[in-house]
Amino acid sequence: MLPPQVVNYVEGDAQHKHNLKGPTYCIETLRDSGGIWHVSSAIEYTHPVFMGQFMITTMAYMMFRFLLKPLRQPKFVCSVLAGIVASPQVMQLAKIFPGNTFPHEEILVVRTIAALGTMYILFLTAVKTDVTVIRRLLKKALFIGFASIIMSAGAIYLLIQQLNLPGMEKGVFSLVFAVGVSLSRFPNVVYAFDELNITTSDLGQLAMSASMLSEIYVWVRMIMEVYLISRSKLLWAVLGALALSLVILGVIGPAIRLIIRKMPEGKLVHELLILSILVGTMVIGFLSDMLGSLPFVVIIFGLVIPNGPPLGSTLTEKTELMVWQILMPMFYTAVGYRIDIASMDMNSFGKVILLMMTGALGRLIGVTLAALCCKMRLRHGVLLGLMLNIRGPFDIFIFQRWVATDDMDVDTFTMLAISQVMIAAVVTPFIDIFYNPHSRLSTSSRKCARSIQKTLSNVEVRILCCIHNQEDVPGVISLLEASNPTIDSPIYAYVVHLKELIGRATPVITPYNKHMKRTRSRESYHIMCAFENYSENSNNLIGVEPYTVIAAYKGMHEYVCRIAQEKFIPLIIIPLQASNEIINASEAIASRDLRENIADYAPCTLGTFVDKGMNRCMGQGPAFSCKVGVLFIGGPHDREALALAIRMLGRPDVSVTVFRFVFPEVDMDTAEVIDKKVDDALIEEFRAKKVDIDKTRIYREVAVRDSEQVISQIGNLKDKFDLIMVGQKRRVRGFFSEETMLDWSENPELGVIGDLVASSDFCGEMTSVLVLKHPGDTTGSYLNISTGEPEGERCLLERTHRR
The missing domain is CATH 1.20.1530.20 (Na+/H+ antiporter like fold)
Known part of the structure; x- marks a missing residue:
């Protein structure tokens, strides 16, 4: 290899430069511009030229990005156009800089x-x-x-x-x-x-x-x-x-x-x-x-x-x-x-x-x-x-x-x-x-939406449990245990560990293999071990199929909804952190956007779970004890909470109390009359449910006139339950205006009542909250009034076996 040569040449002396052999360190001498850009050598000129190039390119890129983004133009197009704007030809044509400010050799x-x-x-x-x-x-x-x-x-x-x-x-x-x-x-x-x-x-x-x-x-x-x-x-x-x-x-x-x-x-x-x-x-x-x-x-x-x-x-x-x-x-x-x-x-x-x-x-x-x-x-x-x-x-x-x-x-x-x-x-x-990959999800949601209300009482119940970190595991396991898995109706949990796509180019979804090396995913290993141990100790009443999803938050919902769609799952559980301490504000916003995207495209009921220590229900030994409260006003979302409460009935260590808030009667249109009949039918099913101990099933009607009385009555339930379940929203014309009340909600995705119950002022760190959102058209009813048969039964029976 030839030794480097140090050459001093003036602008335009390119022929002499090309005749050199081996590596060359070039020190270029510029002609005098005679203006404010007067310099004597390239070394003195490098820094201001570089800064000028960087600023012009960056500003031009921002301008093109602003102008071309409505036309759906990619960043690549804007960047190349910005580079052209910063080129000597454009700068000299615009007479912004003298001719030798940006020489080609510099x-x-x-x-x-x-x-x-x-x-x-x-x-x-x-x-x-x-x-x-x-x-x-x-x-x-x-x-x-x-x-x-x-x-x-x-x-x-x-x-x-x-x-x-x-x-x-x-x-x-x-x-x-x-x-x-x-x-x-x-x-x-x-x-x-x-x-x-x-x-x-x-x-x-x-x-x-x-x-x-x-x-x-x-x-x-x-x-x-x-x-x-x-x-x-x-x-x-x-x-x-x-x-x-x-x-x-x-x-x-x-x-x-x-x-x-x-x-x-x-x-x-x-x-x-x-x-x-x-x-x-x-x-x-x-x-x-x-x-x-x-x-x-x-x-x-x-x-x-x-x-x-x-x-x-x-x-x-x-x-x-x-x-x-x-x-x-x-x-x-x-x-x-x-x-x-x-x-x-x-x-x-x-x-x-x-x-x-x-x-x-x-x-x-x-x-x-x-x-x-x-x-x-x-x-x-x-x-x-x-x-x-x-x-x-x-x-x-x-x-x-x-x-x-x-x-x-x-x-x-x-x-x-x-x-x-x-x-x-x-x-x-x-x-x-x-190409809109979300269209298939939304179309599927409208075509065959599944819910707890449509799930028969003698079939396996499939629940998709989203897990962010190890802290979510005890609460979700306690919620599964409270859902009363039985021999006739076991629970099969699809546990999905959601991990943000950082340090990877391609998102992945993989069934988690328990023999996977711990060094590859230590956190996933501990999470999956906890659920597998719970499954093994449940006497075959709980099945577990674990997955690991690694994707960006903005596209993570596609994997979640796809699993729910392919596995015919009626309920998705996704945790919401109960702590108000936000370590990473951008991550908190991304997590909220994820929940909103799942809620928009989920082909089944979505349960947002705020865990405030529900693992206390597991106790120190094998005993399990849980007090559940259901706040029922009416509508498809509240009926989902009531349907899950009906499933919880039957085991003596879980008590369920339903509070039905009754408003004054007003003139109702046909849709509202049908909706009220469906509410009454589900309430009657809850009251007629056979239980071994009467104290495990309690029904109370609370007469109220407006939203203030509802909030006041809910406040009286403070620290009396381990878990409170409620629908995300409801329709009570003239009595409960949720749209205006959501403006001061800390977590609007929980709805007005869910956000109230989950707040630290209501229950501190004692009562967990599960807010359920009915899928698809919220005007849909649980029963077909003309036939009295469950709506959407064909969708449920498409696949009742585990695989």
Whole structure:
């Protein structure tokens, strides 16, 4: 290797620079501008230029984001446009800066930071990648991904032979180019899907799995590039990359996993480890770049780091914001420097657009045909083809490397970059408009909503229990025990541990295997052990099927609702933290949004559980004792609470007291008359229920005139029950105006009465609360008045067996 040379050259002396051999440290001398930007050397000029570039790019991005967001344009489009605005051509055209303020040679710092940004994005994407996720979709993803690349690359390669594109190398590079622009890069797809909020959808996960396989073709392409540059160096480049990869896989990876295993549970990752990994990434990037395979070894290094908590999540939290908000804007600034729209030849640009559109159409056709072969619907196949046409920064990154290796000129780069922005500007809004993964959930909810009222008394009752952390476990187990599992009507609990997607790229839902290593998910291990022990000690009255869901809060409800839909579950239980201490305000808001999303799309009843120490009912030994109160005014939501209370009757250690608040009679329309009849029928069922001890079933009617008397009567029940159940809302025309009372509620999702009972002023830390929300149309009734038969019985009997 030749020693570095220090060169001093003036602007425009590019020929002298290109004649140098080996690494070169450039100190550039600028011509005098004669204005306020007068400087004598590039070293003095670097800092103000860099700050100006960063500010202009950031402000331009914010402007484009504000203007184009209503048009559903992605961040990628806004970022490239911002980079173009910060380019010398636009700045000089607008006469904001003199001609030599942003010279082309004065972007060494910008391009260095841009290279760091792309390297760290590749590294973080690899860290967040869980290669086990694609196993479920491996065959389908491999087939679809291969079809998309073959169809697109074949169409582009054949068209290149017919078109005369100046500024592009011919021969083998034509094939390299065709394959390179046909890839659907995994980082592009991941971040675009996160922006579109479709990462948890079926098509989204299939598209991510297919794009993950495209990275294999990237490695093959890099080997071909090394071969084209120097055939004699190919062997040494491959052997060097292989040796570096073996060191990472055999030494660095096991050392990092050993450190994680020995780390005490709950302890934060030491900053020295995070800093060492980030510096190690730069070192590995430097070594692999010398070998001609920059992305390859950096990706290998990212894959050996355990994703998720504690290391993967901490690494992502501390690094991702800096990379995307500080380093990557410089990447788009560097892109803007190379884009010169004024010098484009429109005839050649038309050819490039035709080339890129042909590739996009070939990718769409290939994916659609492959999807049809996999017995997918035509509409889903077309949408999947659009998803794999997502364009992003790593497509432009490929073009930049081709410019650096003189395989294409700057004019061709400009046309290719603009064509990719145009494709992204068209494809992304189409996906956002025509693909709504929530529609299937909402349609299913309306078609066959299940509830406690529709569940027969002699069938297995399925309950989906959402668990956030270990503190939720005792209360949920006590609630299951109070629900009176019997031989004729056992309870089967689907326990879902909800974990936020941090340090991972793809969301997952997996049945929890009790033989899973504790080091992979210690918290899940303790949670599932508790439920399995409870199931084993229940004399086969409680069955448990555990799951682990790792997803972003904004898409987590899709997994929950999908399980409830597929398993025909009539009740979902989700805890609400009783403590008013908010450690993380953003997490509290995300958790509330999750509950609201589940409530909107759940195909069954939703029970929001505020646990304030219900585990006290379990006692010190095998004895269980629980006092349950039900607040009943009327309506479908209150009837759900009463239906669950009826199920609780029958065991002597659980007493149920129903308080029915009776308002003065008024003229009612037909719907209200029917609704009251259904209320009366369910009340009569509760009063007629046979119990061994009369004291375990108590019914009281409380006459009230308005909401103030209701609240006053509820206040008299303070600290008298272990659990109070109530519906989320009710219809009492003129007597109980919930809409105005919700304005001062601390937790509006609990409803007015639920929020009152859950407040610390009412019961402190003594009484737990379960607020139930009826699914679907709240005007629906429990009984069909004309026939007297349970409504929706067909939906319930579709599946009464366990599996």
